[in-house]
Amino acid sequence: MSRIPRIVILGAGYGGIVTALRLQKQLNYNEADVTLVNKHDYHYITTHLHMPAAGTDKPDNARVSITKLIDEFKIDFVKSTAVQIRTQDQKIVLEEGTLSYDYLVIGLGGEPETFGIPGLKEHALNIRSINSVRYIREHIEYQFAKFKREPSRTELLTFIVGGAGFTGIEFVGELADRMPELCKEFDVDPALVKIYNIEAAPTALPGFDPELVEYAMNVLRNKGVTFKIATAIKECTPDGVTLATGEEIKSATVIWTGGVRGNHMLEEAGFETMRGRIKVEDDLRAPGHDNIYVLGDCSIVMSPEGRPYPPTAQISMQQAEVCGHNLISQIRGADLKKFEYKPKGTVASLGRGEAIGIVGSRKIKGGVASAMKKIIDLRYLYIIGGIPLVLKKGRF
Template sequence: MSNIPKIVILGAGYGGVLTALRLQKELNYNEADVTLVNKHDYHYITTHLHMPAAGTDNPENARVSISKLIDEFKIDFVKSTVVQIRLQDKKVILEDGTLSYDYLVIGLGGEPETFGIPGLAEHAMNIRSINSVRLIREHIEYCFARYKREPHRTDYLTFVVGGAGFTGIEFVGELADRIPVLCKQFDVDPSLVKIYNVEAAPTALPGFDPELVEYAMEVLRKKA
């Protein structure tokens, strides 16, 4: 029986990928049996998602194939979804199999925070994955197309962004850059398009240096 420890890493987000890469660097071949599990065969760059969401960049530029990140001789990659973790048995149940482990790293990500705002979870879209930003991009274009069919519905041209943190402000900026392009494409009067950014804190980018906040606001004002 092999005494090589089995290390299972769940999730190929930043935590999971960095853990895998560090183990890959520190361990020699056959020093440990390391398995990385992820439901997609790619790692997506969350800090880049606001751009494809607004339509100012291709979603493909926000992801990288896991096979390009890992050494397949040191890291085994399994594309699957975690169904259950049995801590007492030291087993991970996947959709299509079971993995046993000696050491388990859980980096399965999180859920969007709505802060209890009524209706937000049911009606808002989230910038959280490659597929979610594709949907946002297509929805924005769809709203412009619907307005052309129903010109009395100017509400189709009103976009509300919840949260003025880093992602919210970045998305608003990219959307402001995209609007003129869409207006030209769909022959829409730019003055009809409204973008609202809603934030509970007294200023945008809460927690950032006031000078940086003012600089960001000035950049956005120039886009208006």
């Protein structure tokens, strides 16, 4: 190929931004044209969104300007929304214009998976972006203000969180921490506030260590969270939820954290998908497409036991390192690397000063786990932005 190959990266989430930074660091000038496409001009730290959603931190602390991270002499940044992937002629259709590619990296992130539960899409809120968490925060505050005008409507002070995976558990921990502050600000009796965490699986944090799960649930119960485990939501309405048991819980606030599926554009582009996600080859390429890599929530990577790994920030970052290596190898005619996920530990926060985690084979909880969570956050900031970003954003 006499002309310079064109690499297009769709999405500036964990997978997209780390891939771009790897290419920026290791590609020579004029070795490839790299374009990063994202609908916002910032990268947001998804694992931090539960805090601004609850109102325990500012939304701006969860985002980083993309142009502050990339070298614009090596990476072209296009602020736009992709609307179609045309694999047959190697083009991406944007809201305004098109982009051609020789190599494509799909890191578009996921969309809420509602499992066909009626009303969830229409009536539940989702912790998915800076804008969505800003809306959730303002919505929660508005319920307190509204209650002061309509004190008979106690459902305004009932908050339902569907799903007790990592996002759901971390969010209810922050939400429970925020409630005393809101009760004081609006002069509301704390006894009127109710927080429900509803999970269809037999346990909270499915797949996590049972001893640590029990510790987490006890911490959150002591903060005022009511759990309904092994209980499915049958329907979500403007007035709350109906459970599979027949119980109705009246609430003006339902926040759904119960699952993620891949981006809708993958199915529309003709890829074979499962819940909107592509089961990638060992080298992270899409089956039948030697020039397309798929990362993060859009990909399925199988464990040695034959089960798909849950889509996490950690796996996306590791995928991005291999994806960057393989793109450079393809351009230079070298061998590609197989992706092997190496778990480095998992930590879930439970609100102020509390967390649980597994690092290696060691179980940690309480203040030690909370400190480890901060270290993990700082490490990511260092990876994408070095010491300056750690000093700027390191307070979380």
